[in-house]
Amino acid sequence: MLTRNPPTKALVSGLLILSCFQALPAVAAPFSAVLPSSRSVEVGVTATAFATILNADDVIAEGCSITPSTGVDAAFTYQTTDPASNAVTGTVNTPVDIAAGSSQSFVIAMTPNSDFPATDVQFDFNCSTGSATSFTGINTLLLSGNSSPVADVVAVAVTPGGGGISRLPRDGVFGLMSLATTNVGSAATITARPVDLSGLDGFLRICETDQDTSNCLEEPTEETTGPLAADQTRTYSVFINSNTRIFLDAANRRTAVEFVDEFGNIRGSTSVAIEGGGPSAQTFFSNNIADQIIQPSCTSCHVAGGDAEASPLVFEIDEVPGFRETNFAVIDNYFKTVADAEATLIGAATGMNGHPQIVTEDSPVINTFQVFFELLETE
Ligand code: HEC
Structure with a gap:
């Protein structure tokens, strides 16, 4: 039996994937990860990948084992490794205990x-x-068995902040994912294309990068195609843009990159979680709240000299230059210094605690405030 060596340690950083599980729901069941996430090999050739089981529980997890649950015509083994060296330890196909x-x-x-x-x-x-x-x-492992030699693109994604998460800046600035790929199979023409796995309200672009400088070698586009020899390495950058804020959901909100050969077969893939993007709280406030709500509905009282001048919310009227920025700072400060600021403000606007009722609870104004507070909370 032919055996391909596992991809080199440099390419396979277990940490990358593992830490994305911090973001998954804190249930006591074990978490797991597989790296790389795809292999394509010839019939009779062994494809390896590294897997990690994380026992987030506070009791020992006994008899941990790995079994494929998708029916493919392939032999399977698993064995423990030393994560520092990736050298195998233990005995093949033998369950192990994992400490709390x-x-x-x-x-x-x-x-x-x-x-x-x-x-x-x-x-x-x-x-x-x-x-x-x-x-x-x-x-999971995207696996193919092939009767003739095929490309096998092992891809590892890195993000600026690490942790397998690409954090998109606000206000239209692109987020980034960098990829290092090696073809551990045969030569092929490979198209690298970013794939949205999350219903992205924005767009994705990719470029091949200079391996030393990381600069794009071409204008970023929807996909990039080129020959990939056996053992050849290529690096890429993916640019991710979202018009609406993405809240971290590492299992579902992801951007993948697929490496597809000239026959349309996927020969490699990897993905990262994405979060962020959309407008900053300041931009959202300026576009949706400052002129639309604060000026017409609040500044009759919440200004210097007004009925509510003793409250922590004292706004500037729209004749004052920079009033949107100032009024944002007033609410931002209120949010940061007052406990239950969101509930108090929404309560006040809907007429609780003797405050004049400005809107009803089902008013779109309330929803706008809720979106705004969610943006504030996640900045
Ligand atoms: C008709 C006058 C009036 C209008 C209009 C008004 N308020 Fe008020 N508001 C008051 C008064 C009076 C107080 C109590 C001030 C104090 O604490 O002395 C108050 C208090 C508040 C408080 C509580 C502040 C605290 O102590 O934590 C919030 C929040 C608030 N208002 C939000 C709003 C918002 C948002 C709007 C516009 C959508 C608004 N108010 C419009 C009169 C008004």
């Missing part, structure tokens, strides 16, 4: 017995404390 709050790395190996197209193989990461939920591209 710690993780165990494994190498998983799949050897196709026949031809099959790229299939997202799910695994049952099972311990006495439960099973890890399957998340495509996080703890």
